[in-house]
Amino acid sequence: GDVDSTVLLRLRGAKEKTKPLKLRVKAQVKVPDLVLIQKEIVFKDGEIGKRSMCPLTFENRSDVEVSVAIDLSSHPEFSLLFPSEWIDAAVASKAPKISCLDQKSKAGLGADGVIEDVFRHMRFTLGKYRRLKVQLQFLPQVSGSDTFELPVELLGIANYPSIRRVVKTTVRKPKFTVEPESLDLGKQIIETTKKTKYVKEFVIANNTDREESWALYF
Numbered sequence: 001g002d003v004d005s006t007v008l009l010r011l012r013g014a015k016e017k018t019k020p021l022k023l024r025v026k027a028q029v030k031v032p033d034l035v036l037i038q039k040e041i042v043f044k045d046g047e048i049g050k051r052s053m054c055p056l057t058f059e060n061r062s063d064v065e066v067s068v069a070i071d072l073s074s075h076p077e078f079s080l081l082f083p084s085e086w087i088d089a090a091v092a093s094k095a096p097k098i099s100c101l102d103q104k105s106k107a108g109l110g111a112d113g114v115i116e117d118v119f120r121h122m123r124f125t126l127g128k129y130r131r132l133k134v135q136l137q138f139l140p141q142v143s144g145s146d147t148f149e150l151p152v153e154l155l156g157i158a159n160y161p162s163i164r165r166v167v168k169t170t171v172r173k174p175k176f177t178v179e180p181e182s183l184d185l186g187k188q189i190i191e192t193t194k195k196t197k198y199v200k201e202f203v204i205a206n207n208t209d210r211e212e213s214w215a216l217y218f
Contacts, residue, residue, distance in 0.1 A: 003027040033062040034126070034154055036163040041150060043138045046171040049213070051139040053081065058133075058163070060126040067155040068163070072120040075148065078167075080119045081135040123155070140171040175206070 009021040037057040046052060060066050072078045126132055146169045154160040183200050 003029060030062065030064050031157075032060065032064050032066045032154070034066045034068070034160070034163060035059050035061065036152075036165055038165065041136065041165050041167045043167075043169045046138065046140045046169060048140050048143060048171060048174060051137055053135045053137050056080075056134050056136050057131065058126060059131045060128060063128040065125055065127055067123060067125045068152060069123040069155055070121070070150075070152045072151060074151070076120075077138060077140055078120070079137045079139075080122055081137050082119070136167075138169060140169070143171045143173040145170045 004026050005024075007023045007025055009023055011018065011021070035058070037059060038055065041054055041056075043052055043054065058068060070080060072080065124132060146167075148167055150165045150167050152163055152165075154163060180202060183202060185200060
């Protein structure tokens with residue numbers, strides 16, 4: 001919209017009867033038209049330790065630049081993925097301007113086998129009529145369900161509805177069984193300094209139709 005207003009300027013140190021200066025201010029304000037294409041962000045049937053991804057596509061449909069920030073610092077199971085070569089190419093004038101606001105975590109291997117850089121707090125600027133696609137990665141550590149609002153904001157405009165989205169996650173409990181449920185090692189009297197074997201057997205079963213990985217720590 002258009003702004004047409006008057007600003008009063010009072011000079012410091014001037015006499016009390018001195019009239020304030022009137023400054024007319026006129027401006028034209030353009031509200032950007034930014035949308036997040038995905039209407040739903042849902043991670044269902046997740047598995048602990050197994051990552052899954054959902055695309056986030058931002059489209060600037062206006063003739064002005066827009067700056068967007070995403071801060072996943074409060075959600076450590078989530079991160080943003082950008083192909084490394086794509087970030088290097090972003091210095092080009094036509095590419096989105098990207099700024100990392102936190103330390104980059106270690107690189108990961110994308111679904112297509114391309115090495116990607118992982119971030120949790122990013123800011124990027126989209127030129128007019130430009131589009132940016134990133135990947136939201138989910139790497140669950142605990143089972144259960146969760147719902148939260150995607151921490152994304154259009155800089156300079158509070159509560160921008162067209163990019164507000166709810167993230168929903170469901171993580172299944174591992175379908176492993178261990179028999180017996182506990183191992184009682186009991187007592188053993190050592191009568192020699194030689195190594196003595198003391199064996200207890202237990203069985204781990206995978207009750208799914210997928211290959212699973214597990215680790216045993218002592």
